Amino acid sequence: MATTTAPHARAYPSGRTWVYEWLTTTDHKKIGVLYMTTAFSFFLLGGLMALGIRTELAVPGLQFIQPELYNQLFSMHAITMIFLFVMPMFVGLGNYIVPIQVGAADMAFPRINALSYWMIPMGGLLIMGAFLFGGSPIGWTMYAPLSVVEPARGVDMLLMGLVLLGTSSILGAINFMATIFKMRAPGMTLMRMPMFVWVTLVTSVLLLFSLPVLTSGLIMLFIDRNYGGGFFDPALGGNPVLWQHVFWFFGHPEVYILILPAFGIVSEIVPVFSRKPLFGYKAFVLATASIGALGFTVWAHHMFTTGAVFLPFFSFFTFLIAVPTGIKFFNWLATMWGGQLRFDTPLLYAVGFISLFLIGGLDGAFLAVVPFDFMVQDTYWVVSHIHYVLVAGSVFAIFAALYYWFPKITGGKLNERLGKVQFWLLFIGTNLAFFPQHLLGLDGMIRRIADYAPNAGWTELNFLSTIGAFMIAASILPFMWNVFITLRGPRDAGDDPWDANTLEWATTSPPPAYNFDALPPVRSERPLFDLKHGTVAAHPASVPAAAGQTHGELREDAPEERLGQPVEGHEDSSGETRGPGAEVSAQAPDATPAAGSDAADLPEAARQDAQKPRKPGEPE
Amino acid sequence: MTKAVRLMEPKRLASLLAIALALAGCATESGSSIVGDDRPPGFLPGEVVTEQGQLTAGLYLPIFLIAVAVFLLIEGLLIFMAFRFRRRPTDGALPAQTHGHNLLEVGWTLIPAIIVAGLFVASMSVLFRVEARSESPAVTVDVIGFQWQWTFEYPDYTDASGEPVSLTGAGVEGPEMVLPVGETVRFRLHAQDVIHSFYVPQFFRKLDVIPGRVNQFDQVILQPGTYGGQCAEFCGLAHADMYFTVRAVERAEFDTWIAQAQEEANATPPPQPSGGVAPGEGATLAVSSISITEGFDPEVLEAPADTPITFELNNPDPAAPHNVAIRGGNPDGSDWIGEPIADPSSSATYQAPPQPAGTYEFYCSIHPNMVGTLNVGS
Numbered sequence: 002m003a004t005t006t007a008p009h010a011r012a013y014p015s016g017r018t019w020v021y022e023w024l025t026t027t028d029h030k031k032i033g034v035l036y037m038t039t040a041f042s043f044f045l046l047g048g049l050m051a052l053g054i055r056t057e058l059a060v061p062g063l064q065f066i067q068p069e070l071y072n073q074l075f076s077m078h079a080i081t082m083i084f085l086f087v088m089p090m091f092v093g094l095g096n097y098i099v100p101i102q103v104g105a106a107d108m109a110f111p112r113i114n115a116l117s118y119w120m121i122p123m124g125g126l127l128i129m130g131a132f133l134f135g136g137s138p139i140g141w142t143m144y145a146p147l148s149v150v151e152p153a154r155g156v157d158m159l160l161m162g163l164v165l166l167g168t169s170s171i172l173g174a175i176n177f178m179a180t181i182f183k184m185r186a187p188g189m190t191l192m193r194m195p196m197f198v199w200v201t202l203v204t205s206v207l208l209l210f211s212l213p214v215l216t217s218g219l220i221m222l223f224i225d226r227n228y229g230g231g232f233f234d235p236a237l238g239g240n241p242v243l244w245q246h247v248f249w250f251f252g253h254p255e256v257y258i259l260i261l262p263a264f265g266i267v268s269e270i271v272p273v274f275s276r277k278p279l280f281g282y283k284a285f286v287l288a289t290a291s292i293g294a295l296g297f298t299v300w301a302h303h304m305f306t307t308g309a310v311f312l313p314f315f316s317f318f319t320f321l322i323a324v325p326t327g328i329k330f331f332n333w334l335a336t337m338w339g340g341q342l343r344f345d346t347p348l349l350y351a352v353g354f355i356s357l358f359l360i361g362g363l364d365g366a367f368l369a370v371v372p373f374d375f376m377v378q379d380t381y382w383v384v385s386h387i388h389y390v391l392v393a394g395s396v397f398a399i400f401a402a403l404y405y406w407f408p409k410i411t412g413g414k415l416n417e418r419l420g421k422v423q424f425w426l427l428f429i430g431t432n433l434a435f436f437p438q439h440l441l442g443l444d445g446m447i448r449r450i451a452d453y454a455p456n457a458g459w460t461e462l463n464f465l466s467t468i469g470a471f472m473i474a475a476s477i478l479p480f481m482w483n484v485f486i487t488l489r490g491p492r493d494a495g496d497d498p499w500d501a502n503t504l505e506w507a508t509t510s511p512p513p514a515y516n517f518d519a520l521p522p523v524r525s526e527r528p529l530f531d532l533k534h535g536t537v538a539a540h541p542a543s544v545p546a547a548a549g550q551t552h553g554e555l556r557e558d559a560p561e562e563r564l565g566q567p568v569e570g571h572e573d574s575s576g577e578t579r580g581p582g583a584e585v586s587a588q589a590p591d592a593t594p595a596a597g598s599d600a601a602d603l604p605e606a607a608r609q610d611a612q613k614p615r616k617p618g619e620p621e
Numbered sequence: 622m623t624k625a626v627r628l629m630e631p632k633r634l635a636s637l638l639a640i641a642l643a644l645a646g647c648a649t650e651s652g653s654s655i656v657g658d659d660r661p662p663g664f665l666p667g668e669v670v671t672e673q674g675q676l677t678a679g680l681y682l683p684i685f686l687i688a689v690a691v692f693l694l695i696e697g698l699l700i701f702m703a704f705r706f707r708r709r710p711t712d713g714a715l716p717a718q719t720h721g722h723n724l725l726e727v728g729w730t731l732i733p734a735i736i737v738a739g740l741f742v743a744s745m746s747v748l749f750r751v752e753a754r755s756e757s758p759a760v761t762v763d764v765i766g767f768q769w770q771w772t773f774e775y776p777d778y779t780d781a782s783g784e785p786v787s788l789t790g791a792g793v794e795g796p797e798m799v800l801p802v803g804e805t806v807r808f809r810l811h812a813q814d815v816i817h818s819f820y821v822p823q824f825f826r827k828l829d830v831i832p833g834r835v836n837q838f839d840q841v842i843l844q845p846g847t848y849g850g851q852c853a854e855f856c857g858l859a860h861a862d863m864y865f866t867v868r869a870v871e872r873a874e875f876d877t878w879i880a881q882a883q884e885e886a887n888a889t890p891p892p893q894p895s896g897g898v899a900p901g902e903g904a905t906l907a908v909s910s911i912s913i914t915e916g917f918d919p920e921v922l923e924a925p926a927d928t929p930i931t932f933e934l935n936n937p938d939p940a941a942p943h944n945v946a947i948r949g950g951n952p953d954g955s956d957w958i959g960e961p962i963a964d965p966s967s968s969a970t971y972q973a974p975p976q977p978a979g980t981y982e983f984y985c986s987i988h989p990n991m992v993g994t995l996n997v998g999s
Binding site: 068069072138139140144146147150151152235236239240241242275276277278280281282283284306307308309312313316317320321323324327328330331332334335337338339340341342343344352355356359360363364366367369370371372373375376378379380440441443444445446447448449450451452453454458459461462534 | 660661662663664665666667674676677678680681684685688691692695696698699702703706707708709712715716717718719720721722725726729730733734737738740741744745747748751752814815816818820822823825826827828829831832833834836837838849851852853854855856857858859860861914990
């Protein structure tokens with residue numbers, strides 16, 4: 002990582018193919034793309050399982066899928082979507098975007114990064130392989146003793162696969178934390194990090210604290226199943242409720258692992274498309290951190306009906322989480338207020354996220370009311386809640402992110418018209434599929450059943466829900482077609498197609514190996530905005546006084562001219578020397594070895610400039 | 622919210638429903654039990670019939686109204702902004718770059734905090750009343766959940782040998798519990814194998830049935846009627862079929878019923894359900910129910926046509942009760958179900974009605990995955 006001088010030669014010996022390169026790459030961008038494509042493949046598989054479930058539930062009676070298969074499908078649908086789609090998708094986005102957003106050349110540990118990735122398809126194969134060995138009909142929560150007595154070998158494959166995925170996430174979390182703490186660009190203090198970097202950091206902390214607990218629990222379950230461990234067997238002195246504590250101590254932070262990155266994505270997109278800064282940045286950071294912390298105090302709200310937990314404590318903290326979540330909503334709204342909203346597909350998805358995730362937040366507040374939870378726990382109310390959080394939340398944010406960063410990743414901008422068609426299909430489909438489930442749950446329809454009584458009045462709503470599920474499936478087709486035609490079309494999106502704020506838009510699309518030739522100075526959470534509009538416009542009060550400089554001086558110091566020039570030379574992705582930055586960096590010795598290499602990668606002027614606002618003792 | 626509701630307009634629904642009903646006609650099998658009241662699902666809770674349940678249901682409306690208010694506020698703002706602040710071609714200069722506003726931010730932190738604090742206090746006060754347990758419940762029922770049936774025992778009412786009155790379900794509809802109205806009923810929940818959950822939607826209450834621990838809760842049923850219930854915690858293959866019913870009656874009727882149940886328990890041997898044929902007459906088939914996973918041994922049985930069939934079931938399974946049932950084995954075409962159920966490590970004898978020649982499926986009505994073939998021939 003010593004220099005941004007990209008190698009002239011191809012990164013692999015001649016005669017070896019692109020397959021070899023992709024299999025052996027340690028480039029965070031390629032690994033990010035691998036993560037995302039793998040995750041998307043599993044999204045399709047998990048979606049097919051969901052269609053199977055909804056087809057069977059469309060009308061009462063067993064028509065297509067018998068309970069043996071049904072129980073495997075709903076278990077595997079959740080496992081696939083959570084562990085093999087949403088998690089790797091966010092890790093993939095983080096892998097691609099976070100190092101560029103902090104101005105780094107790569108992740109802190111590129112080889113560990115590759116290892117983390119390769120555990121995902123391996124774990125995924127093991128988990129999908131379970132279908133060949135009797136499946137894993139134990140629910141994604143794997144409650145003991147059902148998961149202990151279930152004879153199917155598929156359960157053991159699932160456990161092994163999940164241990165691999167868990168290990169991958171732990172390694173990834175360490176990697177992200179090291180990257181974010183140690184490799185930020187000069188001037189990028191913690192409170193100047195883009196919000197997506199903040200949420201990745203908090204998510205990594207959650208992963209690091211929660212995944213080892215799950216992984217240990219999985220191993221205990223494996224021992225119970227195969228060697229008579231007795232951890233969860235009351236006959237041997239164990240306790241089945243212990244599994245639920247272990248699982249949900251992971252499982253609740255997991256919910257935030259699946260949604261905090263979505264908050265970050267929306268917080269990147271809303272300011273850019275409103276042409277305003279994120280309203281209440283500090284409050285937003287604090288809210289994110291407190292959601293992360295509170296996430297560890299509420300796990301047993303999934304266990305209110307076990308009769309084995311201290312209800313007031315977990316109810317109180319569950320209610321409390323509504324406060325920082327509410328702050329985020331108001332901050333997004335205030336960011337849009339008075340802005341100049343450009344409803345391109347990314348903003349459409351971000352606004353769709355805000356409007357629908359709201360429902361997932363509100364119906365979740367009902368669940369914090371313990372006596373009401375006694376009624377709707379394990380009913381379709383809860384199914385509706387998790388899907389408003391994970392589909393209307395995570396999936397909408399994922400599509401927002403894909404539309405937003407696609408031009409950066411490939412150089413081509415996705416078609417807006419197809420994007421809007423997809424959005425409206427998905428938006429209507431999501432509501433149609435999941436809103437009726439609130440009413441079903443309130444009427445007493447329980448989850449995880451292949452069939453329901455024909456005379457309970459549930460047929461119409463279930464049928465609507467199934468139509469919605471097929472609309473969601475249909476919305477994926479225009480997306481795939483969009484990706485296909487965009488990849489075949491010209492890659493002429495340019496470096497900064499959205500007029501964005503953060504560092505990833507200061508390099509080429511796609512970025513060269515090691516990302517930057519020259520970095521603009523970082524004086525706020527919007528370095529690129531400052532470059533385009535000047536810091537005075539952005540920070541009329543704070544910046545000149547703090548740095549003792551005027552706006553003009555800052556612009557003089559900034560190597561913005563260099564940023565403009567390299568564009569022409571950047572079309573080749575094979576890694577030619579780009580722009581004057583490479584020359585400058587070659588002159589710059591490793592002046593600050595302890596602080597990592599980033600400062601050394603900068604042009605001299607920018608580097609000196611960057612030293613100024615750094616407070617002593619602050620991690621670089 | 623509005624979107625989903627609008628799409629549920631009667632006209633569109635009617636055509637969808639026509640397709641749905643056509644599909645339902647192809648159903649191979651359907652449950653007959655009804656869970657919940659017979660009103661269609663709506664935005665408000667249905668009929669709740671217990672004192673504790675009504676307390677809880679009373680919490681719903683205020684929370685629902687707060688949720689609707691917040692929903693309308695935020696969606697309204699979004700829709701307003703989408704029109705008011707849409708970027709126009711004339712927009713050249715940057716909009717005002719506001720980074721925050723302390724008063725606003727404190728406001729939208731504090732106001733939600735106060736609202737949720739209020740909700741917390743309200744929900745706790747209801748919780749403590751719902752969870753309160755009587756010193757002396759009028760009736761205690763031991764609910765025993767196992768894969769995939771329920772047993773209800775009345776420990777206060779025993780037969781001559783001191784065993785409590787006990788009801789175990791055999792078919793999909795499960796057992797029926799009879800309870801007096803207006804008195805405190807104590808439910809004590811026991812699990813034999815995996816976790817189940819005792820759930821009666823019209824009680825507005827469920828509680829998990831967990832092996833190794835006994836969960837308890839009290840209910841006062843306020844109105845007579847029959848209320849469906851179902852296992853709410855996923856417990857394996859036939860989880861969806863773990864139904865039961867609660868029939869609430871006046872005290873006098875309850876006393877009559879329980880006395881009759883005690884009498885029946887005293888009668889030995891238990892009366893044979895159907896056929897009216899003494900054991901030994903007709904064909905006798907011996908079969909063992911090995912376990913839930915291994916099924917019956919042998920799996921194929923032969924019997925002569927139009928002759929009463931006696932099943933001698935040996936249940937060596939130490940973990941689960943079993944029985945024998947014949948799909949479509951009753952003259953009216955319904956399933957014939959052998960009762961009583963053979964407890965773990967015991968045996969039972971069943972009289973099945975004569976069957977016309979043909980091939981039948983026999984199964985354990987508690988574990989519908991345990992199946993065998995019954996060849997009835999000449």
